[in-house]
Amino acid sequence: MRNRNSIEEKNLRKILKEKRLELNMTQRDLGELLNTPHTFVNKYEVGExxxxxxxxxxxxxxxxxxxxxxxxxxxxxxSK
Structure with missing residues (x-):
């Protein structure tokens, strides 16, 4: 069973969110690029x-x- 709170899952979410913010992109902007609702982006970023x-x-x-x-x-x- 996967663990949403594993260090790898947390780091993946953190890196993806940091890159989105670095590009001055909102969750809504990214959702539009992905053809998904912005709630999709929010839910994976917060680990839901x-x-x-x-x-x-x-x-x-x-x-x-x-x-x-x-x-x-x-x-x-x-690995840190």
Whole structure:
């Protein structure tokens, strides 16, 4: 069973949110790019919803993040 509060899940959410804010993008803006309601973005950012790998890839594309770099960053921050 997945744990929404695992260090990896928390770090993934933190990194994605930081990148969204770095781009001066609102949750609504990102939701529009993803063709999802803004509540989708809110729910994964606060840990109320899991992300599938496909969703992570789509979010990365929308935020101009390299998926490999994201995974490296999540793993590095999780091992601290």
């Amino acid at each position: 919803r899991y992300l599938t790998f496909t969703e992570v890839i789509n979010i990365c594309k929308s935020l101009q993040i390299d998926v490999h770099s994201l995974l490296d960053d999540v793993m590095k921050s999780s």
